[in-house]
Amino acid sequence: MEDHRQANCNVIGELIKSKYMSIKRVHTPHGIINDMLDDYGVSMGYQKAWRAREKALELARGNQDDSYQKLPIYLHMLKVSNPGTITHLVTDNKDHFKYMYLAFANSIKGWKHCRPVIVIDGAYLKTSFGGTLFTASTMDANNNIFPLAFGIGDSENDSSWLWFFAKLKETYGEREGMTIISDRHKSIENAIDDVYPKAFHGACIFHLLNNIKVNFGVHGEDLNLNFVKAAKAYRVQSFEHYMHEIDKIDTRIRPYLQKIGYSTWSRCHAPTRRYTMMTSNIAESINAALKATRTLPITTMMEGLRSLVQKWVWKNGNEANGTFTQVTTDIETVLRENFIRAIKFQVFPVNTILYQVVVEQKGNFLVNLMEKTCECKRFQQDEIPCAHAIAVFAKTRLKTYDYVADYYKTTTMKATYESTVHPLPNESEWTLPETLNKIVLPPKSRKQPGRPRRKRIRSRGEPKVQIKCGRCAQPGHNRKTCRNEPIPKQRNPTKSKKIDK
Structure with missing residues (x-):
């Protein structure tokens, strides 16, 4: 294929940058090759298309390295626009980024109106420098997700989780009967023991169920049904009934769960109230909502995160103000x-x-x-x-x-969303006091060769999502690659014909 040398990656990047303005837009190098050939008659190889894509991403979303230096002024302006917001930024002795923490003012004010249950989780950042996004969240009066705090660390290790929990406690304190729910990550357990020795740490039953499947090689609906019912049982008698059914499936499971401790995952044995929060689903929902945002440079990512929280607060606040019953x-x-x-x-x-x-x-x-x-x-x-x-x-x-x-109560939900999250002014109006003029370099982690991983690595035993074609209803492929005959649309027998008079 003939290559047009004048159309270098910088020129092509300028032409296609508009396609990357939406963070959810996927435009692959093969797509760039086809579009440039169709629109401009320019042919190119895959490597040039990849470099043009990287240049377009930088033009549309910002440079990964430069974004770290913009972080101090962004966090400062975030606090100016939202008084009461708490941020922390930590660098090492050579000014390389290490940790970051953020808790919005509306979250701090609304926490006292929510149930004393915090769900914790971590998700990998999909950038060249890697890192982990830490989240803490709970539920409002209508069981909507209510984010509490966000943090960024180098990885899910003891020191980063300990730092995040220390900042979380400084911001929100510790309430009576408080429960913290997470997966059984050892670093999280160690950090909770050090920072929240009086709080109860409960396990996510979904992750625990997957561990059982991995350790004992047992699968099936019977195990899923009986384990979930045992975990959610309100009475010990009901719990024992479902555990007896699990014994019939595999006698090794009960000793394993006893070693972990019934109180860790069973509602009727827990020393505190877990309410309806038996899993870390709300944290997983936040991670899913931020899936595309986690690919952005760090300052752009924080703005995307702020925008998402603002959207949720506005939506749930309107829902509260439009509710006229005494409860939600x-x-x-x-x-x-x-x-x-x-x-x-x-x-x-x-x-x-x-x-x-x-x-x-x-x-x-x-x-x-x-x-x-x-x-x-x-x-x-x-x-x-x-x-x-x-x-x-x-x-x-x-x-x-x-x-x-x-x-x-509805009044409680209204009080939870009494304040909102405000947007920042135009970047041209950003000002940083000289006392806060701080150099922030990218983390010292080496950039990994090749493409950054986009999909999460599934744990062993975690069920796979099976693709099903919307054209022929057969598994294993989708509508675009389907070569089968389409299923004829079935007529609805309950729908009567209109009779012309």
Whole structure:
């Protein structure tokens, strides 16, 4: 193929930079080769297309090396635009980037209105210098994701996690009955033991289930169903029932879980309330939302992160202001479902405080109105009235909303989003005080040859996502590469024809 020397990678990069303005846009070197040939009649090899792509990325999104030097002024302007925001930037003795921490002002103010459960996770940065993005998050009154803090470190090692947790505690302190949920990463366990010795550290049941599959080579829906039900069981009797079913699958699993400790992953054995947060799914959701953002230069990445948090805060704040029930919509749905179940129950008073609720085939449950407890354990664990408690309320004409924890009230959600995240002014208006004039060089890590990895390395035992064609419904390929006959569209028999009169 003839190569046009005048069309060097710098010229081509200028021509195609607009295609990389969206961080989710994928434009491969093969795509560049085809587009340049079709649009300009310019032919080139793969290497030139790759270099042109790198140049276009730099023009559209910024230089990886220079972005570290912009970080101090960006963090300063972030605090100017959002008073109360906390940032920390650490470099080594040769001015190379080491750690960074960020907690927005609205997160700091809203934390006291959320349940005292923090979900922790780390995700690799997909840049030339690598590194790890640390996240801490929780849920608001309507079970939406509420980010608390972000950090960047060189890797998931003891020192970086210890530094992140120390800054997290400085920002948010430690609340009574606090629970921290994460995977069973040893560095996270060590950091929690040092920084939060009084807090309970619970394991994500999804990661633990994958570990069981890897260690014992056991798979199948029976294991998934019984393990999840055992972990989420509110009563020890139910827990033992599902553990007995797991014993039938493989007798080695119970000793393994006993060694880890039932309290680490089982709801009914936990010393604190985990509410509905049994996994680290909310942290995984943040990582997924930031998948494209983690490929950007560090300062551009922080702006993308700020933009995402601003979007969530605006959306959830509007949702709170548009809710006119005493509790949030998610909790209203739970109460409605419990009320439907409670219709079939019979209630017998023991005294003015205690009531016995009779449920067919499941026995009797004692509800204590003063202590807000029920023998099913749901009432006190989730701090939401269970079906048995609602049956008592219906008989005694008590208001159900009075027995719902303040964490789920609409007023609480409005208070959580009372403040917002503001955008930064135009870059031409950025100013950095001389006292904060700091040199920040890229990390000392050596740039790895080849392309940076884009996809996460799946752990052993983690289920693979199987591709299914939308044209022929066969697995193993997609619509673009399908060579099979398309499935004819089935007519909906319930849809009646319109009759012309």
